[in-house]
Amino acid sequence: MSKPSVFVTRIIPDRGLAMLRERCDVRVWEDELPTPADVLRREVAGVDGLVCLLSDRIDAALIEAAPNLKVISQYAVGFDNIDVKAATARRIPVGNTPGVLTETTADLAFALLMAAARRLPEGERYVHAGKWKTWGPMLLMGQDIHGATLGILGLGRIGQAMARRARGFNMRVIYAHSRDVPEAASLGAERVSLDELLARSDFISLHTPLTPATHHLIDAAAFGKMKPTAILINTARGGVVDPDALYQALAGGRIAGAALDVTEPEPLPADHPLLTLDNCLVVPHVGSSSTATRGQMAVMTAENLLAGLRGERLPHCVNPEVYA
Numbered sequence: 267m268s269k270p271s272v273f274v275t276r277i278i279p280d281r282g283l284a285m286l287r288e289r290c291d292v293r294v295w296e297d298e299l300p301t302p303a304d305v306l307r308r309e310v311a312g313v314d315g316l317v318c319l320l321s322d323r324i325d326a327a328l329i330e331a332a333p334n335l336k337v338i339s340q341y342a343v344g345f346d347n348i349d350v351k352a353a354t355a356r357r358i359p360v361g362n363t364p365g366v367l368t369e370t371t372a373d374l375a376f377a378l379l380m381a382a383a384r385r386l387p388e389g390e391r392y393v394h395a396g397k398w399k400t401w402g403p404m405l406l407m408g409q410d411i412h413g414a415t416l417g418i419l420g421l422g423r424i425g426q427a428m429a430r431r432a433r434g435f436n437m438r439v440i441y442a443h444s445r446d447v448p449e450a451a452s453l454g455a456e457r458v459s460l461d462e463l464l465a466r467s468d469f470i471s472l473h474t475p476l477t478p479a480t481h482h483l484i485d486a487a488a489f490g491k492m493k494p495t496a497i498l499i500n501t502a503r504g505g506v507v508d509p510d511a512l513y514q515a516l517a518g519g520r521i522a523g524a525a526l527d528v529t530e531p532e533p534l535p536a537d538h539p540l541l542t543l544d545n546c547l548v549v550p551h552v553g554s555s556s557t558a559t560r561g562q563m564a565v566m567t568a569e570n571l572l573a574g575l576r577g578e579r580l581p582h583c584v585n586p587e588v589y590a
Contacts, residue, residue: 270314271293281565282565322347338353344362371501375499376432378526379499383409417458441463467493468497499524509538513539534548
């Protein structure tokens, strides 16, 4: 009996890839860059299963070009790159990897907060440039983290993990969310309006999904409501922040700094204006990038895919209505 055919749009950790190769006929796009659209369309034409990443556009046309497709398994928590409605119309379950990267991403978000607050990237460049001649009382003064106010936009899993870390630094935590979050009380987090969060926060950490309502939610008007000493941290989605408005706010001293794991566009071109600013720290979307977390994501991705190929319910399904 022939094995089901699977296309994987990028190399993923061996823990998951080995599971797939044991049970499936697997083809993997091995280039560092995403699978080109024409190659992806050709590869999915006859496959039973697809493993994809956030950088892959899985739209209705691509789904229709794959008549044998039984399951889509996303190697990520987010899935805004997939036309889930089109998949559901074809009765194709879509899987993701929720929960596993919560703590790892919160670690990175808090690391970005600390690095921006204490101007660590600037300090490293200062040393490597040979400018460090002596200790100086005015040299690279940053901001205190302990006792400061952290505003969290979106108190979901990662936002809550961020709040737990903030408590260790005796920070005041406020949050803006579409509803009251029951866990907020145990975190010592106070719910406020978005405007109040912008006005009161010393640090603002974004943990909201990208939707039409949140696209460019942090725009010129939002920056105008922030403290001039405020620092913005984004480990959510790049499109939540208007990059042109962010540049103007940073270059004009409207806010003190920003630390970004995600950008719009992504990746950020090397000649982008934001990369000319000392007070803007940008890293290449590494929020979940620890060996343990990325390996577990691969396992979850494989488990979703294999369940779908067997006709079983996916352990982590974003469109459970396909089973109705």
